[in-house]
Amino acid sequence: MINFKDDYSIGAHPKVLAAIQSVNDTTMPAYGEDPVSDRARKLIQNQISTDVDIYFVTGGTLANLIMIAGALRPHEAVIAPEFGHINTHETGAIEATGHKIIQVPSQDGKLNPEALIKAYDENTMPPHMAKPRLVYISNATETGRVYTRSELEKLSQICRERDLYLMIDGARLSAALASPINDLNLSEIAKLADMFWIGGTKAGALFGEAIVLSNPELKPDFDFHVKQRGALLSKGRFLGAQFEALFSEHLYIQNGAHANQMAQSLSEGVTSKGFPLQDTTESNQVFPILSNDKIKALEDRFSFYHWANIDADQSIIRLVTSFTTQISDVDEFIDAL
Amino acid sequence: MINFKDDYSIGAHPKVLAAIQSVNDTTMPAYGEDPVSDRARKLIQNQISTDVDIYFVTGGTLANLIMIAGALRPHEAVIAPEFGHINTHETGAIEATGHKIIQVPSQDGKLNPEALIKAYDENTMPPHMAKPRLVYISNATETGRVYTRSELEKLSQICRERDLYLMIDGARLSAALASPINDLNLSEIAKLADMFWIGGTKAGALFGEAIVLSNPELKPDFDFHVKQRGALLSKGRFLGAQFEALFSEHLYIQNGAHANQMAQSLSEGVTSKGFPLQDTTESNQVFPILSNDKIKALEDRFSFYHWANIDADQSIIRLVTSFTTQISDVDEFIDAL
C-alpha cells in the first residue's frame, strides 16, 4: 500500500534520528535547560529574533491547549474557523481548560476577515457573552490552504484593533512556508501574530512542536503552563535535538518543499488525466474528484481519505504527501488513474 | 414607561413574598433540609412522581451548569440549538466546567430531529472528537416557541437510541405549560427527559429554579455538585417557600397563563391593526414587524427589544409579557400603534 492518507503515519527523518543518537551519551540539565535545547532555540531565534521565547512540546493538541489556556482569563473565548483543528479533532481540549470556542463559518478553512468581524460583533455583549480575546487560525489550514502576507496582515490588524491575540497553529507550517504562494517568513509571522507554533511532527520529527511567543504579555510564567499541563519533559534534550536537526541546513523547509512538490506533481497528473480538483493545491494536500468506481479500484493499492460525496457517482478524495513521499509513488498513482 | 422588554425586570408575586415572610421567624435545619423545602418538593413531586429528586437553586445559569457538569465525564459534550441560552448568553459557563457545546443550526430556536441526528453523526469520531452525551433544549425556547408532545417524544427517542441524556431548560416552563399548543404535563416531561428545571424567576419568584432529576443515573451525589458550584443556600427555606407558593393553588401555571393571554391579546391587536408578526405567538413573546418610524415613536412610552432588521424601513421588535402585565398595558400599546 502506498500512503497518501496523511503526513503522520510515517517515521522521522534520518537526520532527526541521528541527532537524537548524538546527544544521548552525556549527563545534561533536565527540563529543557540543556545545551541542546539552547542551540535549537537559538537556531529558531536566528530566523525570527532573540526577543521571542521558545518552548518545545510533544504534540499539537498540547501546544494549542497550553498556549490558549495560558493566554486567557476564565471568561475569555477563542474565535476560530469552524473546521479549525481545536474545534473539531481535539476532543474538546480547549473547552476542557474552560474556554469557549466561537466558530466562524469558513469555506476553505481560512478565516475570512469580514466573518471574523461579524463573529466578534455578534459575540460582544458584556457580561452575558464570553469575551472574544484570541483568534486561532492554522497555516497551512486543515485543507492545505496557505495564508498570504496581505491576508495575515489584514487579520492581524483586525485583531489589534479589537484587543484580540492572534495565534497560528503551525502543524503544517513547514508546508505553508514552502508553498509556492507563500510570501511570509518566520520573522514576519512572529510580528503579525502574538504567538504561533512550528510543527515538527509532520515535517520530520518523531514528535515535537516549537511554541514561539512574540507578544511580551504572553511570556511571563509560560513555563508553569508547560509544566502544569504535563508537557515539560525531563529529558528535554531529545526535543531540542530534533529541532536542532530540523533547523540546521534548511531541513525544515526542505521537507515541506518536497511534500509540496509531490502534491504539485499529483495535482498535475490528476488534471492531465482529465479529473478535476476540488480546490487549488497550495501545499501538501490534493483533493481530486473521481468516480466512485475509480476510487474503489484505487483503494487496493493506495491509502487515502474519502473526503466528501459530490453526487451518487462521484466523490472527493484527499491525498496527502510528506517528506517521505517518492515521485515513484506519485507516478504509480497517476498511472493507476 | 410600560415594560415589554423582558419578564425579569419585574418584582415577585405577592403570594411569593408572603410565603417568605411566613417562614421567617423560626429556627430550621439549614441547607435545604428544612420542612418548608420538604413541602415544596412534595408539591412538585405530586405533579410528577415521588421518584424524582428535586433541588432548588437561585438562577438558571447555576441550574444549567450544575446539571450539565454533574452529568458528564470530562470528554463528553452537549448538543444544543445554536441560540440555546447556554450557547449564547451564559458567558461560557458550560465550557468553564470543561465541556464543549456542539451547536445545531435552528430557525425557531427548537431542535430539529434531523439536525440533531446530523450533529450527532458528524461529531462521532472516537477519540478525536468530544463525545456527544447530552442534548439541551429550552421549553419554551428563547423565542417563545413551545414543544408539542410528539416533538418531544421524537427527540427523546433519538436520544435514548444514542445514549444521550435529554435535558430541558425550563426558564419559561410556566409559559410553555400554559401555552394553547401545549399538550404535555410535568409528569410526561419527566418521563421524556432525563432531567429538567422549572423556572421560578420569570414566573413570580424573587429568584429560584427547581431542578428535577428523573433518570436514576443522574441522582447520586447531586447534592455535592449543588454545593461545589456555590448554589447550596444555608437558609434554604427561602427557596422552598417560593416554590411552595408557586405550586399551591396553581399559581405557577396561572402566572404563565396570564402572561400568555396578554401576549395573545398583543398579537391579535397587532394583526388587527394590519401589522404582520414574524412568528406565531405560542407563549409570552410577540414579534411584530413594524416600520422603523413607528418603532421610534413607540419607544417613548414602551420598552422592548429591537430584534432584527427586515430591510431599510422595517424591523422586527420583541414584546415580552409576564404575570405583571396588565390588559391596560396591552391596550395602550395597541392604541399607540
Added chain:
Amino acid sequence: MINFKDDYSIGAHPKVLAAIQSVNDTTMPAYGEDPVSDRARKLIQNQISTDVDIYFVTGGTLANLIMIAGALRPHEAVIAPEFGHINTHETGAIEATGHKIIQVPSQDGKLNPEALIKAYDENTMPPHMAKPRLVYISNATETGRVYTRSELEKLSQICRERDLYLMIDGARLSAALASPINDLNLSEIAKLADMFWIGGTKAGALFGEAIVLSNPELKPDFDFHVKQRGALLSKGRFLGAQFEALFSEHLYIQNGAHANQMAQSLSEGVTSKGFPLQDTTESNQVFPILSNDKIKALEDRFSFYHWANIDADQSIIRLVTSFTTQISDVDEFIDAL
C-alpha cells in the same frame, strides 16, 4: 429547642424583609443595574471609598470561588489556613476552578505570619510548584477569632512584599467588626486587603454577600466572572435591598454587636459556673469544656455542636449566637448548666 448550633439556621431580620417588600412593585433594570443596588453600593462605599467596586452574590462559596478564580491565572495557587472554609467545607469549589490550595497549619484558625512566610518559601520552585499568588483568611475566623489591625497590617505587608493578593472571607465580618478586640473599620480593611466580602447571610440577610474589590488589578471584567459562575441574578434589586437595609441605621454592625454580647454573656455565665472555655470569646462563638454527662443533659433543650473530645469524660462544645439570640436563651442555658 434553643438554637446555639449555628448562625444560619435562622431567618432574616425584619428590616431586611421589609426592604425586599418595599422594592417589589415596580419595573427596574435587571442584572444589578437597578437603583436599589446602586443605593446599596453607595452606602457601602460611604464606609470605604468610592474607589472600590462592589458586587452582590447569594452565598459565600460563590463569593469565594468567583473572587479567587477571577484573580488567578491557571498556574497560581492560594495559601490558606488549614481550617479555612475554602479548604474544608466548600466541596473543593476552589479546586474545581483549577487552583491548588496550599494549607498552612493553624491553631486558632488565624494565619500566622511566620507560617505564611514558611509556606510561601516552601512552595516556591518555578515552574515545578504551583505559584503562590493569593492569601485567603477569614475574619472572624471559622472559630470566632478576630484579627487586630497590627495582625492584618503584618499579613498585608508580607503579601505585598511577595506579590500576593490578600483576600478576606467576611462570612462573619459583622461579628468581627463588632468585636471588643476589633480596631479596624471597613475602610482600613479595604486598604490592607486587595479584596474581601461582607457577609450578609449570617448578619440578617435572607442570603447575600457583598464583594468589595479595592485593588484596581482585580476590577476589570469582574462582572463576567459573576455571570459565568451563575451568580448574576436577573432581579438584582432583591440583593441590593437587603444590603440597603443592613447598611442603613447601622443594622449590620448592630446585628454583630448583639450576637457578640450574647456570646459574652454565655462566656461569663459558663465561667461563673466554674466551667472553663477552650478559647477566649472574641466574637459570636463560645467553646465551653463540659463533662459528657452534662453535655448529654443539655442536648434535650439546646442544639449545639459537639466540637472535640478532651478525654474520656470531657468534651468541647461550640455555642454560636446570632442577631436572633435572646438573653433569655442565654439565661436558660446558664441555668441549665
Added chain:
Amino acid sequence: MINFKDDYSIGAHPKVLAAIQSVNDTTMPAYGEDPVSDRARKLIQNQISTDVDIYFVTGGTLANLIMIAGALRPHEAVIAPEFGHINTHETGAIEATGHKIIQVPSQDGKLNPEALIKAYDENTMPPHMAKPRLVYISNATETGRVYTRSELEKLSQICRERDLYLMIDGARLSAALASPINDLNLSEIAKLADMFWIGGTKAGALFGEAIVLSNPELKPDFDFHVKQRGALLSKGRFLGAQFEALFSEHLYIQNGAHANQMAQSLSEGVTSKGFPLQDTTESNQVFPILSNDKIKALEDRFSFYHWANIDADQSIIRLVTSFTTQISDVDEFIDAL
C-alpha cells in the same frame, strides 16, 4: 562532574534508541494503533494479564492527570501522602483538572494505613466536603522507599472497603520491582491497585510511561482522556518501540536492579567510612548525613541534592543512581569521602 543528582538528566538506554531506529522506515497506522505498540502492550500484558488496558504517554505528570481526571467525577477528591509528587512537584496539575488533593502526613513518603483511614474519616461530610474517591501512592516513593506486599494489601483492603480507587505512580517502579525488599510482581500489583503506571523515563526510555488499567470501571473511553489532554501521539510507534525494548529480555528490571546495586554499594561505602544514613536504602536513592564541610568539598566533583539540614554543622544529602551509574562513579565518591 559525576551525576548523583537524579535519574533523569541522563540519556536513554542504547537498546531503546536501537528500537526507535528499527521501526522508523515504514508507514504504520497512527495514534498507537500500530503493530509496534501492539507488541509492546502484549509484552506488558504477558507479565500481568490480557485483561488490563495499556496506554503509552510521554511523561509522569500527563499520566497522573489523565488517570485521575478520567477516573473522578467533579466533586471527588484524591488522598495522597503529603510529599506525593502530584501534591508537590506537578504545578497543581491535578487541581487544574478540578480535583482536590487531601494530603496525609507521612514521614517516609509512604501512606500509612491508619493515617489513610483518619484522612478518609475526617473528610467525609457530604455534601460539604469533597468526596474522597481515589488514593494515590508512589512505588518507589519520592524518597526511594518500597511497599511490601503486605503493606499494599492492607492499603488495597482499606480502599475497597471504602469505595476508593487505589492508584500507583510508578515513575520509579523499575527500581521498586528490583528492590531487595520487594515481594510483588506486576500481576499482583495490578490485582491490588485499580490502575498504575510503569515509568519508562527513569528506567531507560527517552520519555515514556505505560498506563495500566485493571479495574474495568476505569477502562471505558479512556482513549478520549488521553487525546483530550494532548497525550495521544500521532507517531505512537515511537512510544511502543521504547517499551518493546524495555520489556524484552528483562531490560526494565535489569535497569532497576543495576541502579539499586549502585545505591547499595554507595550505602555500604558511606557507612563503612563511618557516616550514618538518614534512612535505609531500599531502591536507588541514598541519604547520607555528612558535615557541611565535607559536602562542600564533594560538590566540586559530584552533583547531588542538599536534602535537609540536621544542625548547624551537618546536613542530609541525596544521592540518586540510575542504569547509567558506573561502579567507578561509586568508588570515586567513597574515596572522596
